[in-house]
Amino acid sequence: MPWNVWNVEMARWENLTSYATRAQAIGFRDEVVIPEGREGGPFEVRRTGAVLEEHGTKLMQLKPSMVWRCAMDDLDRRSHNAAVQAGGEGEFKQYAFHRRHVIKASTANDVLRAAIAEPGLGRASGKRDTRLLYSDVELLKAALQ
Structure with missing residues (x-):
């Protein structure tokens, strides 16, 4: 039966x-979750339920066009956030992709290339949507085409 890291305080995976193995889940906890200082805790390595495995642990399957659109929207958010920081009106908007990848990019394809090159950065994010985007490198590659 598969393994995952359970956040006791937040009651979430x-x-x-x-x-596939307990050792892999422990590695994820020790190398990503704890060093990132994620909210909540303690973090326990637990077996996932049979229902989750039978029906899949992903909530949905994203399409490449949706991923590419998220990258485009992040570039718009970057422009908006720069205007807000310069004294404009509005509130700061969070990026779907990792901030470092969005800030350095000039096109949506640049965001996707950075995500493909460094998927661990997004997988270690505290934002659930960002972790979902980075969870499938093949999907990122398909969105790039």
Whole structure:
């Protein structure tokens, strides 16, 4: 039965997909969850339920066009956030992709290339949507085409 990291205080799984072995889940906890200083805790390595595995642990399957659109929207958010920071009106908007990848990019394809090159950065994010985007590198590659 697969394994995952359970956040006791927040009552949620810390990764969108389960690991085949307990050692892999422990590695994720020790190398990603704890060093990131994620909210909540303590973090326990637990077996995932049979229902989750039978029906899949992902809530939905994204399409490449949706991923590419998220990258485009992040570039718009970057422009908006720069205007807000310069004294404009409005509130700061969070990025779907990792901030470092969005800030350095000039096109949506640049965001996707950075995500493909460094998927661990997004998988370690505290934002659930960001972890979902980075959970499937093949999907990121398909969105790039």
